[in-house]
Amino acid sequence: MSQDLPTTSYALLGLLTFGDDLTGYELKQRADRTLRFYWVSPAMSQVYTELERLTAHGLVSARAAGPNQRSSKYSITAKGRRTLTAWLEDAPPEFPVLKHPVALRLLIGHLVDPEHSKALLREHLAALTARRAELEQVRESLHGRDAPGEAFRYPSLVADWGLEYLDGERTIIEKLLLRLDEE
Amino acid sequence: MSQDLPTTSYALLGLLTFGDDLTGYELKQRADRTLRFYWVSPAMSQVYTELERLTAHGLVSARAAGPNQRSSKYSITAKGRRTLTAWLEDAPPEFPVLKHPVALRLLIGHLVDPEHSKALLREHLAALTARRAELEQVRESLHGRDAPGEAFRYPSLVADWGLEYLDGERTIIEKLLLRLDEE
C-alpha cells in the first residue's frame, strides 16, 4: 500500500479525522490540547513539515486560500483515511517511552542532600496538580459528546486514562516521600 | 560555571557516579539496564558522541587503553561531579514527557472496530507484564545494597516507583476494558 511514515505523521493525520479542516496553526493548537498528554505536541516547524509530507503522499489535501481566507486549510483525503486505518490495524504499537526528568534526578540522588530530593518530589507533586487541572479542563470540554458511538467517545476515554495516570503518580510520589522520611 | 548540556549528557554522566569506569559499550549497557525505564537509552552512536562532548568539557576523562586493554574506559572527573551536582541542585526539572503509542491509537479508535481497540488494550496488558518482569529483575539485582546510605538506595527507590507505575497502568487498562465492554 503505502510506505511507513513516522508515528508523528499518523498522529497528526488522526487529528484531522474529527470532521473539520485546519490550518497548520490550528492543527498545532489541537495537538497542544490533546496529543500533548499522551504523545508529544510537535513543534510548529514540524507540523508544517508533516503537512508537506502528508500532502506529498496524498493523505491530506490543502484547500487553497480563498479571497476571504488568508491561509490554507488541510483536510484528510479518502486515501489518508484508508492509510491511517490500515496503520491502526496492522502496525503493532511500540511500548510507551517515558522521559521522566524527576525519576532521572532521583536516580542519582546520592549526589545531593536528601532534603533536596524531597523538595524535588514535593515540587513534582505541585506540577502534577497543575497538569491534572489542564487535562481535567480538556476532559470537561468533551462532556456530553462522549457517549458510546459519539465523536469524542475515545478522546474522552483517553483523557480519563490520563487523569488516572496522574492520580496514580501522585500516590506513588507521596509514598516515596514517606519512605524518604524514614531515615 | 559551565554552559548547559542536553539532559542526556547529564544522564550518562550520572551513570558514571557509581564508582567504576566504563567503556562506551558498557555505558550503553548500563543505560539499557536502568535509564531505559525512566528516560531513554541513547543509541550507541549517541553514547559515543556524548562521551566526546563530556570529554571536551572536561567532565569525564578517558583512561587510555593499556597494553592489555583494547579499549578506553571513561570515568567522571571532579569537575564532572561538581557540574552534575550543580545541575541537580539548580536546574528545575521539566515535566515528564510520555510517548504512548497505545493511548494515541485509542484516541482515534473511532476509525476501527471496537473489538480491535479491545485487542489493542489486551496486547498492551501483555506487554506491561513483560516489561514489569524486566524491571523486577533489575530491582532484584539491587537487593541488599539499597539500605539508606548505600550506593543503590536511590536506583532502588526509582525501580520501585517504576514497578508501581506499571501496576497502576495495568489497573487503568483493565478498567478501560470493562468500560469498552459496556456497549
Next chain:
DNA sequence: GGTGATTGTTCCAGTCAGGAACACTACTCT
C-alpha cells in the same frame, strides 16, 4: 582451527525540537 556470539567503535541519513524571524490581522486605547 573454525565458527558464532560478544565487545567495541564509527559513520550516515533522516527525524525532530526549539527558537528566531517575519508578516498580516484584529482589537483596544487615545
Next chain:
DNA sequence: AGAGTAGTGTTCCTGACTGGAACAATCACC
C-alpha cells in the same frame, strides 16, 4: 486616525538524537 499589543500564520536554521549499517577484535566452544 494612529499606535500599541495580542493573536494568527508560516518559514528557516541549528543542533539533538535515532537506527541501521559497517567494520574489527576477542572470546567461548566444539
